[in-house]
């Protein structure tokens with residue numbers, strides 16, 4: 083995505099209060115993905131949990147190049163394949179063996195994401211797993 087931001091932390095530059103930002107060997111670079119993952123042009127209401135962000139008009143899965151939780155470039159997460167496989171196997175095994183039911187009216191559930199460490203996660207809620 084073209085608005086991929088990079089924030090640069092270089093303590094030597096900060097300490098010397100130099101107006102000139104020089105990229106030295108050993109500079110730590112933190113790619114900031116928030117601007118991409120929360121891009122309102124790609125995801126209307128980006129701060130809401132809304133699976134329709136990933137569905138096309140026919141209700142089929144729509145791949146988005148803005149969805150980059152594993153980052154990009156040289157330091158992209160090397161565990162992406164393993165993580166995707168594990169998540170798929172875990173969710174598929176649960177859905178194969180259990181019917182998931184909400185213990186309260188699903189409309190009453192608050193799924194507004196909250197900040198937890200560096201991640202945005204929905205609040206915890208109870209779920210009933212009924213064996214199939």
Ligand code: HEM
Pocket residue numbers: 113151152153154156157158159160161162164165
């Ligand atoms: C849902 C699961 C995971 C997510 C969302 C995730 C995400 C990320 C992200 C955003 C980075 C930083 C990339 C950057 O610096 O730009 C990273 C780095 C890394 N991840 Fe993951 N990761 C996941 C699972 C895993 C797993 C399962 C492994 C190993 C088995 C792993 C190993 C690593 C390593 C070694 C790095 C450092 C790569 C480097 O700096 O060159 N990750 N991950």
